[in-house]
Amino acid sequence: MVSDTMSNTPIDHARRVATVQQVVTDGGHGCDALLFTDLVDVRWLTGFTGSNGWAVVRADDVILGTDGRYGERALAETVTAGATVHAEPTRPALHERLVVSLRGASQVALDPSTTSQAEWTRLSAEVRLAPVASFVAQQRQIKDDAEIERIAAAAAAADAALIEVEPILRATVDSPVTEADVRNELEYRMRLHGADDRSYDTIVASGPDHAARPHHEATRRTIVDGDTVIIDVGGLVDGYHSDMTRSYVIGEPTAEQQEIYSLVEAAHRAGIDALRAGATAKDVDSASRDLFVEAGYGDWYLHGTGHGVGLVIHESPFHSQSSDEVLAAGNVVTVEPGLYRVGFGGFRIEDLLVVTETGARPLTHTSPRPFPG
Secondary structure (H helix, E strand, O other): OOOOOOOOOOOOHHHHHHHHHHHHHOOHHHOOEEEEOOHHHHHHHHOOOOOOOEEEEEOOEEEEEEEHHHHHHHHHHOOOOOOEEEEEOOHHHHHHHHHHHHOOOOOEEEOHHHOOHHHHHHHHOOOOEEEOOOHHHHHHOOOOHHHHHHHHHHHHHHHHHHHHHHHHHHHHHOOOOEHHHHHHHHHHHHHHOOOOEEOOOOEEEEHHHHOOOOOOOOOOOEOOOOOEEEEEEOEEEOOEEOOEEEEEEOOOOOHHHHHHHHHHHHHHHHHHHOOOOOOEHHHHHHHHHHHHHHOOOHHHOOOOOEEEOOOOOOEEEEEOOOOOOEOOOOOEEEEOOEEEEOOOEEEEOEEEEEEOOOOEEEOOOOOOOOOOO
16 A cells, blocks of 8 residues: 555756756855765755766756766656756766866865865866855755655655554564564565655664664564563655654553653653744754753763754754754754663654744654553
């Protein structure tokens, strides 16, 4: 069964190209050409999904360079971007095509974090480069409706899969399953519900040690009565990711398990309540973290409170104490506080939300059901 939330809205690459070309026309950073070598930036801008390529934007053209494996694919994928495509048979030929594409530019903007020092040195011998943070990377933080539809479809696939797998997890006392069994079922069922793939390595962490690891790789460990279990799962649709975490107790919870889960639940709600355009990513982190610190569990919290999600599973903005990023309407972010301790295990609750002017709208909808009944 394919999710009925699948997006049919096309990505408007022509608008994106026009926006970037306006930066060139306006003389942004004193450059008359922008070079993008990060493949995520190239995909966002042009629609090209291959594993090798670059894009040059000038006031009157956008040029995509790739190798011979992707010529026909590039032509098909970049129609709406209006890109001029060059597929070259060798690496030297592709480099020469790049130099030709930049010829006549007085200065070329390139984000140094997206290329190697060797390539920067080689290219700067032939064109004048200016180290400029990627304009596209900044634009990618604000999602349009078509992007949000794709992220929502990925989230719906994960929601549906988890709802179907929860009974398997609950029945483990009578029908034992391993972490890997649960992972495999989730990833299979996400595809049945319309996901192209998993968003990342699905986390199924169980018991007093594995569930104490925020990012654990599922093993053949059998899930048993008394375990805390963390499931972190996301789908991928048309290149866009989703991200969600739910936590469980197998069998009847202890008083300590109930107390810790309730604290995580309160921190999760506080983080969501802090989301709105104009708030800082640090504000969101503090809203969750302060509850843990005040309750005496600050040292059980081992990570930040969330991150942006889009064509990359972890992207700006990042909710942490070191962040000065300001949230904007259209950011798609997670809120995911958790507490972990070896010998106890752990709990994390994570939802994916779209930031609005007045708050946030959830894209993940599976109700947390931590305890039996």
